[in-house]
Amino acid sequence: MQKETFGELNLRETNSRQLGYTQDFADFVGNNQKVLHTSYDLIHEILSGLRKSSPVMQLERDGVSVSFIDHEVTNKHFKVESGDKTFFVKREAIWHEKTLFFRGHNAYNEIISSRRARELLKGLPGVRVINFQLAYRNKKESFFVSTWADLSEIDSKLLKKLESRIAVIKQRLKGYQNIVESNMFYDAHTDEIVLYDLHEGEVKKGR
Ligand SMILES: Nc1ncnc2c1ncn2[C@@H]1O[C@H](COP(=O)(O)OP(=O)(O)OP(=O)(O)O)[C@@H](O)[C@H]1O
Numbered sequence: 001m002q003k004e005t006f007g008e009l010n011l012r013e014t015n016s017r018q019l020g021y022t023q024d025f026a027d028f029v030g031n032n033q034k035v036l037h038t039s040y041d042l043i044h045e046i047l048s049g050l051r052k053s054s055p056v057m058q059l060e061r062d063g064v065s066v067s068f069i070d071h072e073v074t075n076k077h078f079k080v081e082s083g084d085k086t087f088f089v090k091r092e093a094i095w096h097e098k099t100l101f102f103r104g105h106n107a108y109n110e111i112i113s114s115r116r117a118r119e120l121l122k123g124l125p126g127v128r129v130i131n132f133q134l135a136y137r138n139k140k141e142s143f144f145v146s147t148w149a150d151l152s153e154i155d156s157k158l159l160k161k162l163e164s165r166i167a168v169i170k171q172r173l174k175g176y177q178n179i180v181e182s183n184m185f186y187d188a189h190t191d192e193i194v195l196y197d198l199h200e201g202e203v204k205k206g207r
């Protein structure tokens, strides 16, 4: 097993699994031992019922609540609540990749790219990266977890105001895919753009 820590992200890789997590998240799970298993089970129960005529959209067990939000072509999004914590979970079924080390869109690359983006944006005011927490990936599926953000999307009016700022962010994050307003929130309290869905074109470990 390869193991490394860089910045605030712990990374583990085996031939069949990739895992990245923050220390905060490890502490949370350490104090809530069942939360991962329970969330995993509830997510899978919701997923397996989605094709039914009246699918279940929300389930609760052992103090964990999982709500289905929506789905893209391959990704499904959930809100997971446990105690005073709320998380966003993006789950992707991996059916198109034979190899684990494909360097495209996936949770593990997303968490490394997000960590790297935070570094690249250092010192630039008016922007921050989503509070990423966990990425887990095996050969069949992946999960990306961030702290739930109750923030506004960027509409065309807001976009006018933020346009020049976004241009500077794009400059800093050269080589990233999809630095577009549909992958950003706006935090009116701090006047910050909040970036998510970050994927560096070619992700190399340890950068
Ligand atoms: N931390 C978060 N808290 C709350 N909502 C979030 C969070 N992160 C993402 N979202 C919401 O979930 C949606 C999907 O997120 P994201 O873009 O990461 O997923 P995706 O599957 O790559 O979607 P797409 O293919 O549309 O880019 C976002 O448009 C946003 O509205």
Ligand SMILES: [Mg+2]
Pocket: 182, 183, 197
């Ligand atoms: Mg997106």
